[in-house]
Structure formats: C-alpha cells, structure tokens
Amino acid sequence: MAQRLGMEVSVALGEAVKLADADVIAAYPITPQTHIVEHLAELVADGELDAEYIPVESEHSAMSACLGAAASGARTFTASAGQGLELMHEVLYVASSMRLPIVMAVVNRALSAPLSVWGDHSDAMAVRDTGWIQLFTENGQDVVDQVLCAFRIAEDRRVLLPVMIHLDGFHLSHVIEPITLPEQTQVEQFLGTNQYPLPLHPNKPVAMGDFGPPFIYTETKWAQEVNLRKSKEVVLECWQEFGRTFKRHYQPVEGYHSEDARVLLLTMGSFSETAMTAIERMRQNGQEVGLIRLRLWRPFPFSEVRRAVKNAELLIVLDRAISFGGPGGPVCSEIRSALYNQEKRPKIVSFVGGLGGRDITVDGFEQIITRGIEIGQKGSEQEFEIFGVRE
Amino acid sequence: MPNYTIFVPRLLTKRENFAPGHRACIGCGEALAVRLACKAMGQNIIVVNATGCMEIVASQLPYTSWRVPWIHTLFENTAAVASGIEAGLKVMMRKRRMATQEINVVAMAGDGGTADIGIQALSGAMERGHDFLYLCFDNEAYMNTGIQRSSATPFGASTTTSPAGKVSIGQFSWKKDMPAIAAAHNIPYVATACPSYPFDLIEKVKKGLKVKGPAYVHILSVCPTGWRCATELTIKIGRLAVETGIFPLYEVENGRYKMSLKPDKLRPVNEYMKLQRRFRHLSEKTIKQIGQRVGEEYGKLLEKAA
Ligand SMILES: Cc1ncc(C[n+]2csc(CCOP(=O)(O)OP(=O)(O)O)c2C)c(N)n1
Ligand code: SF4
Ligand SMILES: [Mg+2]
Numbered sequence: 001m002a003q004r005l006g007m008e009v010s011v012a013l014g015e016a017v018k019l020a021d022a023d024v025i026a027a028y029p030i031t032p033q034t035h036i037v038e039h040l041a042e043l044v045a046d047g048e049l050d051a052e053y054i055p056v057e058s059e060h061s062a063m064s065a066c067l068g069a070a071a072s073g074a075r076t077f078t079a080s081a082g083q084g085l086e087l088m089h090e091v092l093y094v095a096s097s098m099r100l101p102i103v104m105a106v107v108n109r110a111l112s113a114p115l116s117v118w119g120d121h122s123d124a125m126a127v128r129d130t131g132w133i134q135l136f137t138e139n140g141q142d143v144v145d146q147v148l149c150a151f152r153i154a155e156d157r158r159v160l161l162p163v164m165i166h167l168d169g170f171h172l173s174h175v176i177e178p179i180t181l182p183e184q185t186q187v188e189q190f191l192g193t194n195q196y197p198l199p200l201h202p203n204k205p206v207a208m209g210d211f212g213p214p215f216i217y218t219e220t221k222w223a224q225e226v227n228l229r230k231s232k233e234v235v236l237e238c239w240q241e242f243g244r245t246f247k248r249h250y251q252p253v254e255g256y257h258s259e260d261a262r263v264l265l266l267t268m269g270s271f272s273e274t275a276m277t278a279i280e281r282m283r284q285n286g287q288e289v290g291l292i293r294l295r296l297w298r299p300f301p302f303s304e305v306r307r308a309v310k311n312a313e314l315l316i317v318l319d320r321a322i323s324f325g326g327p328g329g330p331v332c333s334e335i336r337s338a339l340y341n342q343e344k345r346p347k348i349v350s351f352v353g354g355l356g357g358r359d360i361t362v363d364g365f366e367q368i369i370t371r372g373i374e375i376g377q378k379g380s381e382q383e384f385e386i387f388g389v390r391e
Numbered sequence: 392m393p394n395y396t397i398f399v400p401r402l403l404t405k406r407e408n409f410a411p412g413h414r415a416c417i418g419c420g421e422a423l424a425v426r427l428a429c430k431a432m433g434q435n436i437i438v439v440n441a442t443g444c445m446e447i448v449a450s451q452l453p454y455t456s457w458r459v460p461w462i463h464t465l466f467e468n469t470a471a472v473a474s475g476i477e478a479g480l481k482v483m484m485r486k487r488r489m490a491t492q493e494i495n496v497v498a499m500a501g502d503g504g505t506a507d508i509g510i511q512a513l514s515g516a517m518e519r520g521h522d523f524l525y526l527c528f529d530n531e532a533y534m535n536t537g538i539q540r541s542s543a544t545p546f547g548a549s550t551t552t553s554p555a556g557k558v559s560i561g562q563f564s565w566k567k568d569m570p571a572i573a574a575a576h577n578i579p580y581v582a583t584a585c586p587s588y589p590f591d592l593i594e595k596v597k598k599g600l601k602v603k604g605p606a607y608v609h610i611l612s613v614c615p616t617g618w619r620c621a622t623e624l625t626i627k628i629g630r631l632a633v634e635t636g637i638f639p640l641y642e643v644e645n646g647r648y649k650m651s652l653k654p655d656k657l658r659p660v661n662e663y664m665k666l667q668r669r670f671r672h673l674s675e676k677t678i679k680q681i682g683q684r685v686g687e688e689y690g691k692l693l694e695k696a697a
Contacts, residue, residue, distance in 0.1 A: 023488075050482070052481060052482040054519070057518075058511060061512045064464065064465070064468035064471035064475065064512065065472065065478070067472050068462070068473060068474065068476035069475035069476065070475075071472075071479075072476045072479030072483070073479065073483060076475075090465060091464070091465065094464045193488065200437045200476060202494055205457070205458060205460045206460055208461070209462050209464050211447055213451060213452065
C-alpha cells in the first residue's frame with residue numbers, strides 16, 4: 001500500500017522522478033532547487049534510480065543536454081529556478097518548438113538585482129511565452145502528482161511538448177508535509193514507457209532543427225500554437241485518469257467558496273492555501289468572498305476562467321511579479337484580456353505582493369480583499385497596488 | 392603521409408552522407424571538410440550541428456543535405472546537446488529500451504561556436520568525459536553572419552569587426568590556441584587537420600570516432616568569401632597554411648604530441664598571406680613580425696612533439 005509519510009517537498013519531488021523511472025537528468029544547482037537535484041544525484045549514486053545524471057556546467061547546458069536526451073528518446077528531467085531559468089531562456093523555446101517532451105520543475109525564485117534567493121513568480125512570468133505547458137502547484141502532494149502527470153502529458157503522442165511544474169521556492173520546496181507516494185507498479189501502469197516517435201537513430205535518419213525561411217516559419221509557429229492549445233484536452237484526460245487511479249482530483253481552475261461569492265480573489269501557487277484560511281474567516285464574518293486558484297497556466301484555460309468568475313461582481317488578482325512600466329501584474333493583465341469581451345464580467349483590481357520571499361499572512365490576505373473591495377467601489381489612481389510596500 | 396592519389400577511388404566510399412545540392416559558396420573549404428569527415432564516419436553516427444555556415448547552407452526547410460541523423464538547436468550549446476544524446480543512448484541501451492549497437496555522437500561547430508560562445512559547453516562536456524567526437528571547422532571568423540572576427544581570427548586579418556583602418560591593423564590579438572585548450576582537458580585524442588590533406592583528415596576523424604571518451608579534431612577550413620581569395624585556391628592555401636607553419640598538422644594522443652607532417656624547412660608566411668586580401672593592408676615589417684611569431688610557436692610545438 002502507498003504510505004503517507006512526512007517528507008520535505010523537494011525530496012518527495014525527487015522520489016516522484018524516481019517513480020517515473022527517468023532516464024536522463026541534467027541539472028545545475030541553484031537555491032532553492034538544490035535539494036531536488038541533490039536527492040536525485042543520491043538516488044542515482046545508490047543505484048535506486050537507473051539514470052544518467054549529467055552534472056552540467058551551467059543551466060544553458062542543462063537544458064541543452066535535455067534537448068539531446070529527449071531527442072534520443074530518453075525520459076528526461078531537470079529542475080531550475082530564478083537566474084538558472086533565465087540562463088536557459090533561449091533553449092526553452094527550442095525545447096517546445098522541436099516538440100521535445102522534457103519535464104522540468106521550476107522552484108520559483110525572484111530575479112536579481114538585488115540578489116534574492118527567495119520566492120516569487122518573476123522567473124515564471126519571464127518564460128511565459130516559451131511554448132511550454134505550465135502548471136502551478138499548491139502543496140507537496142500536488143507537486144508529486146503533477147510530476148507524474150507531467151511525464152504522461154509531455155510524452156503523449158498527441159502532445160509531445162515540454163512541461164514545467166512551478167512550485168514556490170522555500171514556501172513549498174523546503175517544507176515538510178505529509179505526502180503519499182504512489183506504488184511503483186501503479187505509476188508504471190499510469191505512465192507506460194516513453195515512445196518518442198522519431199528519435200535520432202541511424203536506423204531511420206531524421207533531420208531536426210532545420211533553418212526556416214519566411215515562406216514556412218509562420219506555418220511552423222501556427223502548428224505549434226494549435227498543438228499547445230489542443231494539449232489541454234490531454235491534460236484534462238490525464239487528470240481524470242489520475243483521479244480514477246490515485247483518487248486525487250485536479251482541475252485547470254479550482255474554486256473555494258467561489259460559486260456564490262460576490263467578491264473573488266485569484267491566486268496561483270502555494271499562497272492559495274493561506275488565502276483559503278482568510279476566505280474562511282471572512283465568510284464566518286458574513287462576507288460573500290471566495291477564491292479562484294489558477295493551476296493550468298499554459299495552455300491558458302479561457303473557458304474555465306470565464307465560467308469561474310461569471311457570477312462575481314469584483315475580481316481581485318494577486319500577482320507575485322511585476323510587468324515593469326506596464327499593467328503591473330502579468331496574470332491580472334491576462335485575466336483582464338480573457339474577460340474583456342464577455343458581456344457580463346466582474347470589475348478587476350490588480351495587486352502585486354509576496355515579492356522576493358515576503359510572506360503574506362492570513363491577515364494580509366484579509367487586508368488585500370478589504371482594500372480590493374474599497375478600490376472596486378471608489379477606484380484607484382494607480383494601475384495596481386503593491387501590498388505592504390514601504391514608500 | 393603515403394601517396395594515395397592513384398588509389399583514391401578505391402579507398403574512399405562513394406556514398407555522400409553530406410549530399411550535394413547545399414548552398415555553400417564556391418570553393419568552400421568547410422563544406423569540403425564536412426564532406427570528407429562524413430566519408431570517414433559512415434552511417435552509425437548522430438550529428439549535432441551548431442548554428443553557422445554549415446548548418447545554414449545544408450538544412451533549409453524543406454530540404455536537407457544530411458543522410459545521417461542530424462540535429463541543430465542553437466549556436467553555443469552543441470557539446471551539451473551531444474552530452475545529452477550520448478547519455479540518452481547509453482542509458483536506454485543499458486535499460487534495454489533500445490538494441491545495443493555502436494552509435495557515435497559527433498558534434499560540429501565553427502571556430503566561433505567552439506572557441507568563443509561555445510567554449511564553456513565544450514569544456515564541460517570534455518571534462519565530464521562523454522564519449523563523443525567534436526569537430527571544429529575553423530574558417531577563422533564568424534562567416535555566417537558576415538565575416539566578423541572571432542578569437543580564432545589570425546593577427547592582422549581584416550574582418551568586418553576588426554577592420555583594417557588608419558589607426559587599426561585589423562585583428563589585434565593572436566589566434567587562440569584551441570587544440571591546446573582541448574588537450575589541457577586531458578582527453579584521449581586531439582588533432583589538427585585540413586581538407587587539403589584529405590587522407591590525413593579522414594584518418595584523424597576515424598581515430599577520433601574510435602577512442603572511448605572525448606576526441607577533438609580542429610580543422611582549418613579555407614573560406615574564399617571571408618578570406619577574400621580566389622575560389623580555386625582553397626586547396627593550395629590550405630597546404631600553404633601547413634607548409635608555412637601557420638597551421639601545423641599534429642596529433643595529441645593520450646597527452647603525447649606527434650607531428651603528422653614535418654616540412655624540412657618552413658615556407659615564408661608571406662607566400663600564404665599574399666594570396667588573401669584580408670592581409671593585404673599589412674606592411675612588410677608586420678608580415679616579418681608575424682613570421683617570427685609563427686616560427687616561435689612552431690618551435691614550441693616541435694619541442695612538445697620531441
Ligand atoms: C546566441 C547567439 N548569438 C549570435 C548568433 C548569431 N550567429 C549565428 S552563426 C554566427 C557565427 C558563426 O561563426 P562560426 O561558429 O565561426 O561558424 P561559421 O559560420 O564561420 O562556419 C553568429 C554570430 C546566434 N545564432 N546565437
Ligand atoms: S562563407 Fe565561407 S565557410 Fe561559409 S559557405 Fe561561404 S565559403 Fe563556406
Ligand atoms: Mg567560422
């Protein structure tokens with residue numbers, strides 16, 4: 001039987017990669033991702049996971065080695081964070097454009113300068129348009145489950161795209177939580193083996209990564225877009241199958257007291273758990289508030305988002321990154337554009353908070369919602385407000 | 392080197408794994424070098440190509456010149472991609488996900504992709520000891536983007552980013568010694584080659600494929616477009632590079648240097664330089680100084696090979 005054990009989330013993530021029987025792991029250490037790659041190195045060193053562990057000399061090479069491994073047909077994993085993810089930037093586009101099913105855990109970290117090893121979503125937002133499937137996670141069990149789902153989704157013949165699993169640095173990566181690790185045999189059945197359709201092999205030579213002049217580039221990009229959009233069906237199918245097998249259920253957009261709420265807060269990642277406590281408390285005080293958690297970030301779940309907010313009068317979006325000089329919160333601006341043409345839509349208020357590891361407590365969330373309601377009524381002179389900033 | 396000329400057709404495979412029809416310039420030494428290397432390597436290879444002339448001229452969608460499995464991703468990551476492929480094949484054969492057979496991974500890049508932007512990935516891959524062959528096609532500048540200098544551009548050469556001018560001599564630094572850098576990684580095999588010596592090149596590529604662990608072959612590739620020389624002089628200029636001591640042919644096997652060709656007497660560097668307009672602005676005095684430095688470097692190499 002699968003056991004529920006207290007475990008550091010990073011270690012549990014490593015165990016999930018082991019359960020998935022990954023073939024190649026290429027990684028470069030960066031706080032707060034280190035515990036994941038250290039644990040994987042240990043598993044390989046002890047012979048518990050039969051994989052090639054490539055201790056590359058940079059993140060650029062980590063992702064590049066992943067390209068090669070995935071193109072040879074191997075089940076491929078890496079993890080990174082913050083500056084490391086930024087160093088990979090150009091390689092990320094290649095992974096998705098060349099349809100290489102790589103799975104990467106991104107332990108969200110703020111970007112320099114000033115140097116910060118602590119969490120926010122600046123790194124995630126900077127790679128928003130790289131063409132990867134992207135999921136945000138809320139707790140340790142979620143992380144383990146999404147890692148398993150990620151391999152299945154990525155390697156599905158209808159998809160063949162890389163998948164990024166975001167988890168908050170420290171707030172999630174370094175906490176100890178009770179986690180159930182599924183049985184190996186169940187995972188094997190759920191995942192099957194990687195059957196990459198056209199691997200690099202002398203038996204059947206293929207040319208990958210050709211040069212695309214203007215007469216064909218647009219078509220390749222459109223094909224990529226259609227493919228990423230369509231992957232949503234496979235993501236949903238995978239979560240259904242996961243629910244049937246492992247009895248834990250996931251949705252692209254998840255609500256919490258959201259059905260009848262007049263005021264909704266939208267969050268992503270592990271902060272959602274604190275926000276839920278705040279919502280619970282405010283509900284007890286008779287306020288009609290609720291929470292929307294965005295789990296599937298790419299492909300963006302337009303219909304699910306629209307459905308989730310359709311009864312609300314006010315939607316407060318909390319971003320953990322800034323689009324400098326622009327609309328403020330990148331998530332909020334996407335939500336705005338997704339709702340703009342809807343006949344009935346809530347008013348939208350944008351907050352940025354939790355930057356560089358700064359916590360938002362239950363009280364903090366209450367304050368955000370209260371202030372959000374105030375802005376909703378009276379308006380604000382600013383495009384967005386930063387929660388708790390000292391002037 | 393034995394005199395093979397009469398037997399060429401019988402010694403070389405007719406099959407072209409780097410097929411004709413590509414868009415390289417007339418007289419391109421790089422295309423010739425790739426073609427010869429492909430003849431040496433046979434079918435059981437996977438080629439990892441950096442961005443640069445050889446990738447651009449031979450892979451324009453919907454065509455390809457490559458008759459072996461080939462992948463191009465970016466400019467500076469070739470050795471890292473090769474690491475991933477090598478590791479992937481190894482583990483999948485070990486786990487019996489794939490039939491066990493010999494498949495050689497060959498990374499290819501220009502001098503820019505090797506000595507400049509790709510040196511970190513290459514150093515990492517050599518240090519980790521992946522079993523792969525790395526071929527550097529050195530045409531002494533970034534040709535694909537329009538003849539800009541690289542760290543492999545020779546002293547005094549005029550390029551578009553080291554132009555000769557009233558107060559500029561052209562390239563201001565001495566050519567980076569990339570084979571020595573590769574050799575400093577203590578890898579089993581390092582060699583220099585030039586398509587003007589086709590059988591020497593073929594043998595070295597074969598050797599590089601055969602060794603276990605990383606092998607590095609640095610191939611001087613005359614580029615008429617960038618060197619501003621006559622297109623029919625490619626072979627001759629390659630030979631002169633060797634005969635003047637500017638580009639000596641040698642091997643470093645398990646740390647032991649060995650000259651592949653030792654001319655009794657080096658020709659004056661001017662014989663090589665005067666055929667190329669990238670050097671035409673240089674004064675006799677500068678050319679003499681260059682000749683001196685070439686002699687010194689050559690002397691040091693002979694000592695290592697002694
Ligand atoms: C990161 C990045 N920077 C710059 C370029 C532009 N670029 C493409 S090929 C090239 C030069 C290639 O020079 P080299 O490696 O010597 O190959 P050659 O074309 O001379 O054969 C440059 C600068 C690029 N593709 N990627
Ligand atoms: S520019 Fe030089 S290296 Fe490039 S294709 Fe032309 S001759 Fe060959
Ligand atoms: Mg070059």
